[in-house]
Amino acid sequence: MLTLKGDDAMTAVTEAKEWVRMERLSKVYPNGTTAVKEVDLSIREGEFLCFVGPSGCGKSTIFKMITGLSNPTGGKLTVMGTTANEARKRSDTAFVFQDHTLLPWSSVIDNVMLPLALRGVSRKERQQEAERVLAMVGLQDHMRSMPRELSGGMKMRASIARALVAKPKLLLMDEPFGALDEITRQTLQLELLSLWRQDPEMTILFVTHNVFEAVFLSTRIAVMTPRPGKIDDVIDVPVPFPRDETFRSTPEFGRIVHSVSMTLKH
Amino acid sequence: MHEELLTESNVPLRTSPAGSATASRLRKMNRQFGPPAAAFVLFIGGWEVVCRLLGTKPYLLPKPSDIVLAATENAANLWVSVYTTIVEAVLGIILSIILGVGFAILLASSKFIERSVYPYAIIMQTIPIVAIAPIIVIWFGAGMNAIVIIAFLIGFFPMLSNTLIGLDSTEHNMKNLFYLYNASPMQTMFRLRIPAALPYIVAGLKISCTLAVIGAIVGEYIAGIGGGKGGLGYAITVAASRLQTPYLFACGLSASLLGIAFFLLVNAFSKWMLSSWHESEMKSSEG
Numbered sequence: 001m002l003t004l005k006g007d008d009a010m011t012a013v014t015e016a017k018e019w020v021r022m023e024r025l026s027k028v029y030p031n032g033t034t035a036v037k038e039v040d041l042s043i044r045e046g047e048f049l050c051f052v053g054p055s056g057c058g059k060s061t062i063f064k065m066i067t068g069l070s071n072p073t074g075g076k077l078t079v080m081g082t083t084a085n086e087a088r089k090r091s092d093t094a095f096v097f098q099d100h101t102l103l104p105w106s107s108v109i110d111n112v113m114l115p116l117a118l119r120g121v122s123r124k125e126r127q128q129e130a131e132r133v134l135a136m137v138g139l140q141d142h143m144r145s146m147p148r149e150l151s152g153g154m155k156m157r158a159s160i161a162r163a164l165v166a167k168p169k170l171l172l173m174d175e176p177f178g179a180l181d182e183i184t185r186q187t188l189q190l191e192l193l194s195l196w197r198q199d200p201e202m203t204i205l206f207v208t209h210n211v212f213e214a215v216f217l218s219t220r221i222a223v224m225t226p227r228p229g230k231i232d233d234v235i236d237v238p239v240p241f242p243r244d245e246t247f248r249s250t251p252e253f254g255r256i257v258h259s260v261s262m263t264l265k266h
Numbered sequence: 267m268h269e270e271l272l273t274e275s276n277v278p279l280r281t282s283p284a285g286s287a288t289a290s291r292l293r294k295m296n297r298q299f300g301p302p303a304a305a306f307v308l309f310i311g312g313w314e315v316v317c318r319l320l321g322t323k324p325y326l327l328p329k330p331s332d333i334v335l336a337a338t339e340n341a342a343n344l345w346v347s348v349y350t351t352i353v354e355a356v357l358g359i360i361l362s363i364i365l366g367v368g369f370a371i372l373l374a375s376s377k378f379i380e381r382s383v384y385p386y387a388i389i390m391q392t393i394p395i396v397a398i399a400p401i402i403v404i405w406f407g408a409g410m411n412a413i414v415i416i417a418f419l420i421g422f423f424p425m426l427s428n429t430l431i432g433l434d435s436t437e438h439n440m441k442n443l444f445y446l447y448n449a450s451p452m453q454t455m456f457r458l459r460i461p462a463a464l465p466y467i468v469a470g471l472k473i474s475c476t477l478a479v480i481g482a483i484v485g486e487y488i489a490g491i492g493g494g495k496g497g498l499g500y501a502i503t504v505a506a507s508r509l510q511t512p513y514l515f516a517c518g519l520s521a522s523l524l525g526i527a528f529f530l531l532v533n534a535f536s537k538w539m540l541s542s543w544h545e546s547e548m549k550s551s552e553g
Contacts, residue, residue: 091448
């Protein structure tokens with residue numbers, strides 16, 4: 001059932017490590033709201049897994065628990081073989097939010113170097129790594145620009161570059177393309193897939209409320225429903241990579257979109 | 267006019283060829299500064315004419331020409347006073363920046379310290395400076411030291427409270443980002459919270475810099491001569507006691523010009539520092 005980043009990925013799949021494990025994971029807020037109820041899910045190395053669902057279905061809460069921003073109130077969560085907080089401290093995880101969260105007073109390259117600077121990496125190495133990832137996202141000509149001089153799509157690219165700079169194994173993205181126009185969104189989806197395929201180890205967890213986006217990007221989709229937030233179904237997207245724009249108009253695409261939508265509605 | 271020129275020298279021109287830009291700028295300046303300039307001329311002219319017609323005594327209400335005459339005749343003394351006051355006010359401002367921002371960082375680093383100390387900072391602020399000033403003179407002696415401290419005290423609170431608000435209003439997502447990347451509290455403070463607070467700090471500085479001039483003058487009223495020769499406040503008390511009303515006016519005007527100059531300087535500084543990223547100082551045509 002697993003990841004097919006390319007045609008020869010099958011061998012890697014058989015012994016893929018488990019990156020995230022949720023066992024009856026629950027989150028009840030102090031005011032009594034059950035945001036997430038008894039979720040079971042296992043995520044393996046190299047996957048591109050989308051959490052899709054309407055607002056209030058707990059997908060962002062799950063995301064917060066994996067990042068360590070929020071603690072579970074029930075069940076067990078293992079990230080990279082340890083607790084969420086420990087995994088974060090080992091710097092194997094990186095984050096992209098819907099809001100680009102670039103520091104407005106720093107140039108693009110300074111923003112991208114930030115995670116390395118916070119870890120005390122030398123200036124030379126920081127610079128080198130930042131230039132590498134900026135080239136990967138196509139921003140090599142805008143390194144010295146200030147964030148406000150960039151378009152929405154370019155800001156998101158810079159934000160993705162910042163996430164990639166520390167060579168993360170687990171990339172967590174919370175509705176990263178939610179605020180972009182449709183054309184930019186589709187371009188960035190393709191770019192993201194190509195970045196993901198360049199590193200066979202990299203696992204991406206992607207939160208979105210857009211079914212088309214989820215189907216286009218992922219190897220598996222966790223469909224979530226609200227009140228209480230739970231995973232209703234996990235749907236495979238058995239379509240090999242590389243995927244391109246033509247995938248959006250195939251019957252296969254339509255069939256999976258339909259099945260995800262049906263699960264969401266029921 | 268001053269402001270326009272500063273903007274131009276600090277922000278590179280990106281649009282339209284230079285010629286038409288200059289013309290449109292002139293027109294804009296005309297529209298902006300024309301009306302107040304006309305009102306100024308009308309007011310001064312009217313003042314002069316009314317005084318001449320009524321024949322008022324100069325020690326009651328001097329004519330504008332009397333004031334100018336008094337200022338030019340005593341230019342050397344006036345300059346010494348202005349200079350003394352500048353030194354006192356600048357030292358006061360520097361102290362209030364260092365201590366205001368420093369204390370704000372301390373308070374912002376710990377909610378506990380903030381909760382226990384900040385109320386007293388507010389209470390201190392509500393005590394009128396003229397009530398504290400004599401105590402300061404008793405402690406630090408009449409003269410420069412006491413005046414600088416009074417100027418500092420009056421400028422301190424706006425710096426403290428503005429910086430504190432700035433440090434506490436960092437965007438939530440940004441704080442999460444720093445947390446997720448395992449930033450230490452120190453790193454978060456210096457790489458995120460302080461830069462994010464800069465617009466607030468500068469806003470506080472705009473208030474403090476004019477207040478410090480007032481503080482220096484009030485200090486001179488109470489503490490007398492500062493630094494060998496008297497400042498503007500001292501000159502005002504002397505001129506008043508001698509009924510040199512035209513010179514009194516000249517001193518008052520100088521004090522207000524000094525305040526304006528300080529404000530424009532801080533404004534220019536703010537533009538220089540924030541124009542590349544903060545809404546408040548961006549040119550509306552950009553972005």
